[in-house]
Amino acid sequence: MRKKYFLVICCLITICSFAQDTAAIYLKLQEIAIIDQKVMMPMRDGIRLATDIYRPKGNQKVPIVFSKTPYQFNTWVDGKMTTRTMEEAYNAVSRGYAYVVQNERGRYFSEGEWDILGAPITDGYDAFTWMAKQPWSNGKIGVIGCSSTAEWQMAVASQNHPALAAMVAQGFGAGVGRVGKFMEQGNWYRGGAQQMLFTAWLYGTQNDKFKPTFPKNIQQKDLQRLQRFYDMSTEMPRVDWASGLRHLPVQDIIKNAKGQEGIYEDMIRRKPNDPKWFKGGLYHDNMPLNVPAYWFVSWYDVSSAPNIALFNHVRKTAKEKAIADNQYLVIAPVLHCSYKRATENTIVGERSVGDARLNYDELTWGWFDLLLKGEKNDFKDKNPRVRYYTMGSNKWQQAESFPPPGAEMQSFYLTSGGKANTRNGDGMLSSTVPKEDKPDAFVYDPMNPVPSYGGNVCCTGNAVQGGSFDQSKMELRDDILVYTSDELKEGIEVSGFIESTLFVSSTGPDTDITIKLIDVYPDGKAYNLDETIQRLRYREGYDKEVFMQKGKVYKVDLTPMVTSNYFAAGHRIRIEVTSSNFPRFERNMNTGGNNYDEATGIKVENKIHHSTQYPSVIKLPVVKK
Known part of the structure; x- marks a missing residue:
C-alpha cells in the first residue's frame, strides 16, 4: 500500500513539475514574442497550410528559421499545453529570429491531400515567398529539421528560391531519391529490397481515406479556439511489430493490423524506377542544389552512406565555389536523430563509444x-569542413572531405575450404586471391530468415533495436557465412565507403545477398558496424529485372557501406554474408514473382564463389597515419 501511495505522489509531483515548466516557458515566450498561431498560409492552388509564427516584439526586420513537418506541433495536445514547440520558438526568438513551423499539406490542420514523399515542392517555394514578403522579415530564411522534418529540404532547395539562405538537414535520408550509386527512393529501398521501416511508420502516420477534416476556408480564430481541444492526432492501437512484420503478403501488413487505409498499398507495389518516385518531394542527383548547408549524419542511422554521398555530390556539383565552400558535415556515433542523446559514456546498442558529445x-x-544575420563570427575558424567520430579510438576527428584525404582502399579477399558456415567454419579474409574455387553454400529459407539484431535502423517499433550488438551468437546459424581476418598486429582506422563484390550462384531465379561489417574483439564479441543488401534481379540496374539461371555464377556489386572505426591491435575484421536480414529488410520469396503479393516462398541454395576467376572481395578505406 505504501508503494502504491509513493507512486501516486511521484506521479503528482511529476505532473505538477511539468505544468510549472510549461507555464514558465510559455510566460517567458510571451514576454519576448508576438505569437500568431494557425495562420493559414495560401499555396498557389488555393490550399492553405496551418502555420504557427513566433517573432520578436517590436518593428525590427528579422531572419526566419522555418520548420516544415508531417508531425504534430500543436501547443495544445489532449487539452494540455506542450513544451517542445515553445522551447524551439523561445530558442529562436531569444536569439533574434522569427520561428515559423508549418504542417505539410494534408497533415493535421493543413488542407489538401497528404502524400509521403510526394507533396508538391511548390509548397515549400510558396511558403518562402509568403514569409519573405512579411513586413517583419529581413528576406532571409533558414530551414531546420531532422528525419521527415528534414526530408523535404533538398528538393525545395533545388528550386533556387532567392530567400533560402541556409539549411540545417539532420537524418535527412528519407528525402534522397537517387544519388550516385544509391537509389533508395527516400529509404524505401536498399539495393532493390524494401526497407520495412516504412511499413511500421506508415501504420501510425498515413492518413486514412476517411479521416475527418475541417470545413474549407475555416477562419484562423476558430482554429485557434479548436486547437485547445481538437489536436487532429490519430490514436493508433499499439502493434507488436516483432510479429506484425512477419505477416505475408507484405502488401497486407497494415490491413492485417487493422490500420488506416492510405497510400501504403500503392507504394508497396512500386518498383525502384517507378515514375512516381520522380514526382514530388524526393531529391535526385540531376537536380541542382546551390544552398549553403550544414549536414548532420549518424553512423547507426538508416541511410548514412547515401547521406554522405549527397554531401559529396553537392560539393562537387555546386555552380559557385562559394556554395561548395559552404557545405559542412557532422557524423556522430548515434542512432537516428539522437545527436543530443550522446553522453560522457555514449552506448549505442551494447557498445560503448566513449564521450561523443x-x-x-x-x-x-x-x-x-x-x-x-551576416554576422562576422568565428564559425568557420572553429569548425572543420567535416567533423566525424571514429569508433574504437572513440574520438572526434576532422578533415576537409569524407572519406578523409589519405584513405586508401585495401582489398580483403574471401577464402575458405568450402565450409565458411558459422563463425566456427573456415572462412577467412585474405590479402591474396585464392586460386581454386571452393564455394561456400547455404540454404536460404524465407520462412526462417536470419533475424535483424541491432543495425542501422529507424522507426520499426519493437521489431529491431538499432545500434551495435554482439553478433557472435547469431553467427552460429548455418545459413550465415563468416569470413574473418587474422588478428591485427597493428591497429588500423577504416574511414570511408566500403565496397563489396561477390560472385554468387543460386538454384532460384531471384534471391538476396546481405553483408555486415564486424569488429571482432579479443574476447570474441563481434560488433556490427554497417550492413547492406542486394536483390539480385536488380544486379544490372534498377531500370530492369534480370533473373538468374540455375547454377550460373554472377558478379554482384553491393551498395556501399560506410563507417569510421578503429580496429585495435588484437582485433579482427569480419564480414557476414547471407540472404536475409529481417525485418530490417523484407524477405525475398525467391520465386521471381512480385514478392509484395506472395504469401509463401521457396527454399534455395545459394553459393558464394571465391577464386582467381571469381575474386569475391571487400575493399576497406584504410587511413594511413
Whole structure:
C-alpha cells in the first residue's frame, strides 16, 4: 500500500513539475514574442497550410528559421499545453529570429491531400515567398529539421528560391531519391529490397481515406479556439511489430493490423524506377542544389552512406565555389536523430563509444548567425569542413572531405575450404586471391530468415533495436557465412565507403545477398558496424529485372557501406554474408514473382564463389597515419 501511495505522489509531483515548466516557458515566450498561431498560409492552388509564427516584439526586420513537418506541433495536445514547440520558438526568438513551423499539406490542420514523399515542392517555394514578403522579415530564411522534418529540404532547395539562405538537414535520408550509386527512393529501398521501416511508420502516420477534416476556408480564430481541444492526432492501437512484420503478403501488413487505409498499398507495389518516385518531394542527383548547408549524419542511422554521398555530390556539383565552400558535415556515433542523446559514456546498442558529445545548439545558431544575420563570427575558424567520430579510438576527428584525404582502399579477399558456415567454419579474409574455387553454400529459407539484431535502423517499433550488438551468437546459424581476418598486429582506422563484390550462384531465379561489417574483439564479441543488401534481379540496374539461371555464377556489386572505426591491435575484421536480414529488410520469396503479393516462398541454395576467376572481395578505406 505504501508503494502504491509513493507512486501516486511521484506521479503528482511529476505532473505538477511539468505544468510549472510549461507555464514558465510559455510566460517567458510571451514576454519576448508576438505569437500568431494557425495562420493559414495560401499555396498557389488555393490550399492553405496551418502555420504557427513566433517573432520578436517590436518593428525590427528579422531572419526566419522555418520548420516544415508531417508531425504534430500543436501547443495544445489532449487539452494540455506542450513544451517542445515553445522551447524551439523561445530558442529562436531569444536569439533574434522569427520561428515559423508549418504542417505539410494534408497533415493535421493543413488542407489538401497528404502524400509521403510526394507533396508538391511548390509548397515549400510558396511558403518562402509568403514569409519573405512579411513586413517583419529581413528576406532571409533558414530551414531546420531532422528525419521527415528534414526530408523535404533538398528538393525545395533545388528550386533556387532567392530567400533560402541556409539549411540545417539532420537524418535527412528519407528525402534522397537517387544519388550516385544509391537509389533508395527516400529509404524505401536498399539495393532493390524494401526497407520495412516504412511499413511500421506508415501504420501510425498515413492518413486514412476517411479521416475527418475541417470545413474549407475555416477562419484562423476558430482554429485557434479548436486547437485547445481538437489536436487532429490519430490514436493508433499499439502493434507488436516483432510479429506484425512477419505477416505475408507484405502488401497486407497494415490491413492485417487493422490500420488506416492510405497510400501504403500503392507504394508497396512500386518498383525502384517507378515514375512516381520522380514526382514530388524526393531529391535526385540531376537536380541542382546551390544552398549553403550544414549536414548532420549518424553512423547507426538508416541511410548514412547515401547521406554522405549527397554531401559529396553537392560539393562537387555546386555552380559557385562559394556554395561548395559552404557545405559542412557532422557524423556522430548515434542512432537516428539522437545527436543530443550522446553522453560522457555514449552506448549505442551494447557498445560503448566513449564521450561523443557536441554542442549542437552552438553549431546550429553559429551557422544561422553567419548566413542569415551576416554576422562576422568565428564559425568557420572553429569548425572543420567535416567533423566525424571514429569508433574504437572513440574520438572526434576532422578533415576537409569524407572519406578523409589519405584513405586508401585495401582489398580483403574471401577464402575458405568450402565450409565458411558459422563463425566456427573456415572462412577467412585474405590479402591474396585464392586460386581454386571452393564455394561456400547455404540454404536460404524465407520462412526462417536470419533475424535483424541491432543495425542501422529507424522507426520499426519493437521489431529491431538499432545500434551495435554482439553478433557472435547469431553467427552460429548455418545459413550465415563468416569470413574473418587474422588478428591485427597493428591497429588500423577504416574511414570511408566500403565496397563489396561477390560472385554468387543460386538454384532460384531471384534471391538476396546481405553483408555486415564486424569488429571482432579479443574476447570474441563481434560488433556490427554497417550492413547492406542486394536483390539480385536488380544486379544490372534498377531500370530492369534480370533473373538468374540455375547454377550460373554472377558478379554482384553491393551498395556501399560506410563507417569510421578503429580496429585495435588484437582485433579482427569480419564480414557476414547471407540472404536475409529481417525485418530490417523484407524477405525475398525467391520465386521471381512480385514478392509484395506472395504469401509463401521457396527454399534455395545459394553459393558464394571465391577464386582467381571469381575474386569475391571487400575493399576497406584504410587511413594511413
